[in-house]
Amino acid sequence: MATPVLDRFLSGIDNLVKSRDGAKLQDFLQIEPPLSDVYQQMVAELRQRYPEGSPAEADLLRRCEALVPRTKGSSSWTAFPTFMKQYFTFLRDVNVENLLETYDRLKGLLNQCVLALGDSQFGVIVLPTVLYLSKVLAKLAMGLDRRPDLIAQILKLEGRSDQDDNIEKVTLVEKSANVVREAFIKCLTDRSGTPGIHGKPEGKRVGIYLMANLCLKLLFQCGKLRNAEQMFASISAQSPPLKYFPASQRVTYLYYLGRYLFSNNLFYPAQIALQSAYDQCHRQALSQKRIILIYLIPCNIIMGRFPSSQLLQRPESEGLADKFLPICRLIIRGDYIAFREHLALDSPANEWFAQKGILLALRNRCEILVWRALARKVFIHGGFHGEPQAQARGPPPFLYLHKFESATRWLQSQHSQPLNGTINFASTGHSPDAQAGSNPTGSQLVHKLPDHDFAGVDEIDAPDPSLLSKFADFLSPDTYFDATGHSHPNSPGTLIETTHLLDYRQYELNPYADAKPSPMMRELEAILASLLTQGLMRGYLTHKNPRFAIPGARLRGALPTGFPNVWLTISGRESDDDHVPGWVQPPTQTIGLPGGGGGGGGRVVNLSGARPVGVQ
Template sequence: MAGHTPVLDQFLSSVAELVQNRDGAKLQDFLQIEPPLSEIYQRMIEELRQQHATPQSETALLQRCEALVPRKGSSWTAFPTFVKLYLTFLRDVNVENLLDTYNLLKALLNQCVLALGDSQMGVIVLPTVLYLSKVLAKLAMGLDRRPELIAHILRMEGHTDRDENIEKVTLVEQSANVVREAFIKCLTDRTGNPGPQGKPEGKRIGIYLMANLCLKLLFQCGKLRNAEQMFASISAQSPPLTFFPASQRVTYLYYLGRYLFSNTLFYPAQIALQAAYDQCHRQALSQRHLILSYLIPCNIILGRFPSRALLLRPEAQGLTERFEPLCRLIARGDYIAFRQHLSIGSPAAEWFARKGILLTLRNRCEILVWRSFARKVFIQGGFHGDPQAQAQRGPPPFLYLQKLVVATLWLQSQHAPSNESPSDATAAFNSYGSQIVAEPADPDFSGLSDSPAVGNPDADHELLVKYGDYLAPDGLFDDRGYWHENTHGNLVNGVPEAEDDDRQLDPYGQPDPEANGASPVMREIESILASLLTQGLMRGYLTHRNPRFAIPGARLRGALPTGFPNVWHTISAHEQEDDSVPGWVQPPKPSLGAPALAGGRVVNLQGARPVGVQ
């Protein structure tokens, strides 16, 4: 039998009154868990430890909590269990042991999410779910920075570092999974009017609160692929984002823009990030600075550089020295300096890597560097057309590709080679692979180009030792699919002929440049220009005999605007055919001819003839 517990009695009585009044905000104020707790909570914890410390007394405590729920027409059994877990959490938690605290708090939040699922009473605990989720997220991210505690958890679960086939689930990801369950319950609530015109009511008001917290955790643990289903569910079931407060809209659009950016959907990402920046309060400088950290590189990839006025704003402090050198390198067209600027280990690359945009900038902006390079060479050495020629005569503006080759080799000569690693400045001397970009040799084929000619017994033996599993396997299938043993170790392709050389086995072997009149550098230049033409970043055509880049139709606008159109205008004109942003629910656009206000149109049928009457 329970003893005298005046503070606990008063607490349970107040909770019952709040449930009766459906006052979820005040209930969340009562259910405090973050230290330091006030004196009244300390007295209640002491009563719990004295009167409800045994399993039998916990049963009695659950019975007392069951009285909190109105008995008429309610089966909200998950809530009394949640309150009982809350009280035992206060009684048992030891804030010095962060791991146990995390496990107890996660169990408490799980039970609160179950209580949230009730169709009639669940909305009362929505503020509490959000409060507990924030505390759990803060604790999980703090523990995630303590690797020694994470290792202890793995040992308790029976995993070791040698379990490479088992994907490690971090505490942050576990927390995100719990928050996602709360998000699903908010999203699937049927309170109010469903559809794109229905304003959020009931638990649906928490859709973006829970979504933003879950996205924050997923970005923290790097599991962005788990967010794909969230965005798909929001697109299918959520009310329009405009019905929610500005703080929720800005946060959601920021995470949506980052997600689209990481999935190379740069134009929709730019729209989402720009909307987040425009709707963010002017005095929220740190939030606007964070948005600009991703909005600016997104625009750079699309061909639009930040203006000086933007970089002088207070929220852009510190971004000028990050992005201005990058923009200058792109406009200069120096691909070697660009690659060095964003190379792993360079001073500038560390900040981009910490933001998670380094590889994206390297991969997506290099083609813009080559466009600037080709444009500058065309300005200096291209044929811009004969202004005296008549409209129907004279060749179009063109550029000999050999001039691009010479300019590439000259650019390489302007950069000092590095002694520590292969340098793009010495790529023209490569005997294999690219002669524009230097990459380290594949160690599996190191020294192959320098091996003696095939036909020498010593060379044959050396090749068989290194590549015997390929040249003379243990067996092979014939053309009818039957297996044949190769017990004598014969060469499957026969004995190499005298005129064969080691390049037949060299994956980097280059054909003789004089055989077809095209050097390796020329072929790479052609490939780069073909990519620019395919993407619409340059306009014209290539000729392979006497290689040239020609710009037809340049008489009206000129060679440069025609052959090198504005990158941003080109991309935006193509992307604007479908300006929808995946994951962003907006009110439906009014159809043509329909009134702007909601409601059906009144049609006057006076004088209409019956069907079939002439």
């Protein structure tokens, strides 16, 4: 049976392989519907001449083997004929109405194409085809991932078990990422040209960041960011510098790298990567620049640098001011209760932040800035700012911590009671944390409901029988230790008293042993100690007559000394090592000594006989 269309198609493929034209080869190997009439005619010929399961399929494989250049009667590129035969059978047998079957067939086709990519001599020819098939597979996988109901219905019709159903829904996109990662590894480990950071993109290495970006897109889609760690480590070790690749690849890669670092709480290197991606992005690519800003802005906010009005007025920033400016205002205000309310789980703003994956970072990392702003305001209005400049001696500026505690209790009162028929600060009118100051036990700043599992445990005089049976191992164990550390047996049902009338005051290491402050004071002092440890405040705390003192404030003043700029503090500390993990930079050029010719470059200079300066 004649197959004129297939014959011409194979002849065209043969010419492209001989000319090593990978781009046109990818144009030939189309799979996305709707296919043109020529492909429809070729599919009809395949079904007539090479039906599924017939012995004629062996003839089809032999025809595909003729496409590979032969050396001394044989060829080492055996994976390519198998791929071509699988491509034809894919066109012949695929049922696009069955999406899961299409996905399985397409994944198998891409696997075989990746095997063909691994050939050291001819593999680079199919690199554009691997990228094309990977994009189609990623599109199909992410589309199915958004339709779990459709997957469940198809699996039910196919008679698969519930366990298989769960596995498919969880790992569908991840399976696609694993296939794409294999192609990425083959591109990264290509030995053509100079390897490592001293080389430039040659051969299959031109596809390193194309495959890496697609794989990262899939990993972010399925939430498997840990799987990206090895990718970044491999790129750091073996990839040519990023600057040698096209701008589109650089911007996409730096965006995903910045998001990965952001998710791992490495905010300073994440800011560098995201800022570079934003700066290199084309000025007309507004949607891409907006996506970068969604993560660049919170990254800067966490480090104390708020977005400027000029940035928020740019076209790509449309709508972002409504999202981020309320958070900045709450941080400046120092209202920790309103801040928690704004980013609470039931807050209207929560859904957008959670969808973008930045909610927890903003909640957990920005609250310390809120407390710093509150302490700063209390110091401005109620602290001692030092003696006049004429006084050479005198105590350093300080703040009594009981004033900080009073301001905190005032905030709680403002959020717990209406003021003139309206609420002063609270957005909901009633915040649980506003009631935390009246907690008999536990935190005075975070409201926690009593754990009902331990209700009545303190009633050890006559506990309820059900309570005793539930906590028998705690209230009446088989053995117990006395105050001296000796073990004693205990008869069943006898309650153990855990209080001992021993005096340990001579061993007391608690600085508050003589005058113990309120529970809230201890929490507030711990917050200030954290700020001091992080360098966001400078000074020291005193336990007796609790105060926050700011020494060395005569030259610069109390505020700049005790409350330094947050962004300058963090960036100054982090900039000592501005290396961004996963970002390959060109090797730095070693500068030689002036007039020394080859004296630089790590050469050791012996100065044992050198004379002191000025000695003739």
